[in-house]
Amino acid sequence: MMRPASLSSPSNLAAALILVLLALLPLFAELLASPFLVTLFTRMLIYAIAATSLNLILGYGGMVSFGHAMYIGIGGYVVGIMASHGVHAGWLQWPLAIAISALFALVIGALCLRTRGVYFIMITLAFAQMVYFMGVGLEEYGGDDGLTIYNRSSFGSLLNLSDKRVFYYVCLVLLVGALYLVHRLVQSRFGMVLRGSRSNDRRMQAIGFPTYRYRLTGFVIAGMICGLSGALMANHNEFVSPAMMHWVQSGDLIVMVVLGGMGTATGPLFGALAFLLVEYLLSRITEYWQIIFGPLLILVVLFARGGIGSLFDMLEGRRRG
Amino acid sequence: MTILILEQSLNGLQLGLLLFLLAAGLTLVFGIMDLVNLAHGSMYMIGAFLAATFAGWTDSFILGALLALPATLLVGIVTEIICLRTLYPRDHLDQVLATFGLILFFNEAVRLIWGPAGMSLPLPQFLSTSVEILPDVRYPTYRLSIIGVGLAVAVFLYVLVQRTRLGMLIRAGASNREMIGALGIDIKLLYTLVFGLGAALAALAGLMAAPILTAQIGMGENILILSFVVIVIGGIGSIRGAFVAALIVGMIDTVGRAFLPDLLRLFLDRAAAATAAPAISSMLIYMLMAAILVLRPQGLFPAPGK
Numbered sequence: 001m002m003r004p005a006s007l008s009s010p011s012n013l014a015a016a017l018i019l020v021l022l023a024l025l026p027l028f029a030e031l032l033a034s035p036f037l038v039t040l041f042t043r044m045l046i047y048a049i050a051a052t053s054l055n056l057i058l059g060y061g062g063m064v065s066f067g068h069a070m071y072i073g074i075g076g077y078v079v080g081i082m083a084s085h086g087v088h089a090g091w092l093q094w095p096l097a098i099a100i101s102a103l104f105a106l107v108i109g110a111l112c113l114r115t116r117g118v119y120f121i122m123i124t125l126a127f128a129q130m131v132y133f134m135g136v137g138l139e140e141y142g143g144d145d146g147l148t149i150y151n152r153s154s155f156g157s158l159l160n161l162s163d164k165r166v167f168y169y170v171c172l173v174l175l176v177g178a179l180y181l182v183h184r185l186v187q188s189r190f191g192m193v194l195r196g197s198r199s200n201d202r203r204m205q206a207i208g209f210p211t212y213r214y215r216l217t218g219f220v221i222a223g224m225i226c227g228l229s230g231a232l233m234a235n236h237n238e239f240v241s242p243a244m245m246h247w248v249q250s251g252d253l254i255v256m257v258v259l260g261g262m263g264t265a266t267g268p269l270f271g272a273l274a275f276l277l278v279e280y281l282l283s284r285i286t287e288y289w290q291i292i293f294g295p296l297l298i299l300v301v302l303f304a305r306g307g308i309g310s311l312f313d314m315l316e317g318r319r320r321g
Numbered sequence: 322m323t324i325l326i327l328e329q330s331l332n333g334l335q336l337g338l339l340l341f342l343l344a345a346g347l348t349l350v351f352g353i354m355d356l357v358n359l360a361h362g363s364m365y366m367i368g369a370f371l372a373a374t375f376a377g378w379t380d381s382f383i384l385g386a387l388l389a390l391p392a393t394l395l396v397g398i399v400t401e402i403i404c405l406r407t408l409y410p411r412d413h414l415d416q417v418l419a420t421f422g423l424i425l426f427f428n429e430a431v432r433l434i435w436g437p438a439g440m441s442l443p444l445p446q447f448l449s450t451s452v453e454i455l456p457d458v459r460y461p462t463y464r465l466s467i468i469g470v471g472l473a474v475a476v477f478l479y480v481l482v483q484r485t486r487l488g489m490l491i492r493a494g495a496s497n498r499e500m501i502g503a504l505g506i507d508i509k510l511l512y513t514l515v516f517g518l519g520a521a522l523a524a525l526a527g528l529m530a531a532p533i534l535t536a537q538i539g540m541g542e543n544i545l546i547l548s549f550v551v552i553v554i555g556g557i558g559s560i561r562g563a564f565v566a567a568l569i570v571g572m573i574d575t576v577g578r579a580f581l582p583d584l585l586r587l588f589l590d591r592a593a594a595a596t597a598a599p600a601i602s603s604m605l606i607y608m609l610m611a612a613i614l615v616l617r618p619q620g621l622f623p624a625p626g627k
Contacts, residue, residue: 064414111611114618118357118413118557122549123614129546130607137600247546251421258418288433294426298404301411301419 011309015266018273022172026165038164039236044276045171046232051256051268052178053225058254059263060186061218062198064121067108067128068253071101071223073135073245075230080147080240090153090161094231101227102220104131109219113212128250135242146241153235161235171232175269178225183265185221194218195263255297261307270308324458329579330572331454335464337571338471342526344548344555344563345478346519352495352558354512356405357413359420361523361548362541363427368393368524369536370431373440382445386528390521397520401513409512428538439537442528467529474525475564482560491515495558547574550606554613556620566621570606577602 022041029037050072057063075097082093108127112120141147152161161167185191196204197211204211234240243249252275260271278296282289304311347361371392376385404423408416444463451459482488490511493501502508527541534540551570555562582598589597613620 058414064417066417111614114614118351119553119618121357121413121417122553123610126546126550126553126607126610129543130604133603134600137603139596139599247542251417254414255418255421258414288429290425291429291433294422294424294429297422297425298419301415301422302407305415 010312010315011261011264011266011270014309014312015269018269019172019176026168035164038168040276040280042164042168042171042236044273045168045175046229046236047253047256047276048269048272049171049175049178049229049232050226051253051260051272052175052182053222053229054253055257055260055262055264055268056182056185056194056225057215057218057222058257059267060191060198061194061215063113063215063219064254065112065124065219065222066121066247066250066254067124067126067131068222068226069245069247069249070128070131071105071226071245072230072233072249073131073240073242074101074104075227075232076234076240076244077135077138077141077147077230078227079153079231079234080149081141083149083151083153084141084147088151088154090155090159093153094228097231098224098227101223101230105220105223106216109216109223113215113219125247125250128245128247132242132245132247135245142241144242146239146243149234149238149240152238153231167235171236174228174232178228179265179269181225186265190214190217258305259300259307261309264307264309267307267309274308324455325579326576327455327458328460329576331460331464331468332579333572333575334568335467335471335571336575337568338468338475339526339530340544340548340551340571341471341564341567342474342522343544344551344567345560346522347545347548348552348555348558348560348563349491349515350519351552353491353498353515354409355498356409357416357420358405358519359417359545360400360423360427361519362545363424364393364397364520364523365527365530365541365544366431366536366538367396367427368527369442369531369540370435370440371524372528373442373531373536374435376442382442382448382532385442386525389528390524393524394517394521398513398517400520401516405516406509406512424542431538435536437538439535440531441535442531444532463532470525470529474522478560487514547606550610552620553610554620556623559620559622562620562622569609573609574602574606577605581605 022045025041026038029035050068053071054065054068057065078097078100079093082088082096087093108124112123112127115123136144152167155161159166159170161170186195193204193209193211193214197209197215201211230244233244256271256275257268258271259274260267260269278293279289282292286292343361343365346364347358350356350358350361368389372385372389374385375388375392376382379385379388400423404419408419411419448463448466449461451461452465454460454465480488482491490501490506493506494508494511494515498508501511523541526544527536530540530544547570548567551563551566554570555564555566578599581602582594585594585598585601588594
């Protein structure tokens with residue numbers, strides 16, 4: 001079922017086109033005199049990074065983690081807490097955000113991966129809820145109300161993240177990096193084992209792969225990438241709060257991955273863009289946008305499982321007859 | 322001190338029984354239809370809002386509650402027929418996504434109908450008193466009656482599942498779905514009934530919690546995740562496991578929150594204890610879940626045939 005990824009497949013071409021357009025976006029925003037666009041799309045890029053990380057374990061590894069937003073919170077809180085103590089150096093903040101996320105992913109993953117299927121879904125959800133309540137319990141750092149960040153991460157004179165456009169490009173570069181990293185991982189021997197364990201774990205074990213370790217490694221890598229997106233999110237909002245890791249956020253991330261096309265290299269990009277665009281457009285039509293979005297989601301699940309990426313490929317296939 | 326312990330244990334029992342009402346429905350639906358239903362918490366919420374509305378119309382808490390139960394049962398059955406029925410053969414990811422969509426829909430629908438503020442459900446006179454459970458120890462009548470209703474439902478479920486024909490079909494469905502279909506049982510009808518029963522149980526929990534917590538949008542979600550913890554601890558598909566685990570979780574959560582600060586003060590200084598206690602006590606049940614996962618991954622009472 002896994003066809004070798006052809007670089008010129010329609011979905012990859014579409015992704016390349018979208019990335020080029022994204023690179024030009026600040027110019028459009030300038031021409032249209034709507035700097036808000038840059039803010040909106042920065043958010044999309046950050047979510048796309050988070051969705052890319054989830055795609056590694058959900059799409060390729062078949063692990064339905066319903067707690068992935070917890071790393072957004074963890075990465076964000078590392079940045080927020082360090083900033084509140086006067087440590088603004090991005091060289092310290094970001095690696096630490098990634099490291100702490102890795103630590104949480106290691107402990108939680110080691111427990112959760114002992115189970116499968118529906119247990120795994122419920123347990124990742126429950127542990128994410130635990131981390132959420134830990135965030136609420138951080139009274140010194142604002143508790144439920146969250147923590148304002150007065151200075152964005154500083155990278156000396158190299159990058160000024162307070163400049164919205166610079167920050168946008170940093171996010172874009174990191175997104176491309178994350179997409180490439182996950183793509184390379186999936187094509188590697190490690191990725192083969194991960195994918196193999198998704199289709200038939202018992203067989204992979206029988207031919208001698210300790211799949212638990214491979215799956216746990218994948219789980220930790222996904223947590224690390226998502227932790228980085230949390231550090232970005234904290235910088236973007238200049239604010240962290242437990243709401244960043246509310247369980248609905250985890251659900252949203254799953255929706256993005258599935259919407260874009262699970263287990264496809266560029267799916268998370270399509271998914272995150274489409275999800276946030278639909279959210280943005282619907283919320284402009286009505287305050288009660290979720291009453292449309294909920295049933296829409298159900299319809300997508302019931303009738304369009306392949307996601308957006310496969311839609312492009314299907315159109316291509318139909319054209320070729 | 323002993324009085325406080327008694328009170329907190331009763332509170333823990335009460336939370337545990339509310340959790341049981343939710344977990345029983347969830348675990349039945351999972352055990353029989355193999356469906357992960359995130360929207361179960363929505364039934365809890367809808368039950369609370371409907372009870373508050375009906376109680377407002379009829380001016381009676383009891384009538385409101387009695388009307389809300391069949392009404393939520395109806396909502397559950399309609400949801401099952403329109404949406405969930407097609408999900409049974411799908412994989413768990415599809416079920417999670419679709420029921421996630423249902424939650425968004427129900428939350429927004431409730432906001433549209435009842436407004437964002439939530440609703441309070443005032444108690445009738447005879448329930449807003451307190452009774453003397455021990456000499457000089459008073460406990461709210463309403464909380465006692467929650468415990469009474471919860472225990473009664475547990476007995477009712479036991480009799481229903483173990484002693485009636487419907488219960489026999491439910492147990493048979495849980496161990497082999499194809500077989501009872503092949504034996505000529507209308508399995509679709511059975512599914513719808515079980516789902517409706519689960520919805521009504523969730524509604525009962527919701528409407529009983531409403532006078533204490535007020536009916537709010539999203540009220541079902543935290544308790545839903547708690548009931549997931551209950552199910553994982555108890556073992557999926559087992560009502561007995563759900564009952565035991567619900568009581569354990571309710572008790573540990575309540576008693577932990579009440580006494581952990583004092584307990585920690587024995588080891589830590591006052592300030593450290595005061596900051597650490599809320600965080601640790603909210604983590605207690607998850608630590609329990611982690612411990613169960615390490616020691617007995619299949620839960621305390623795994624359902625037979627799974």
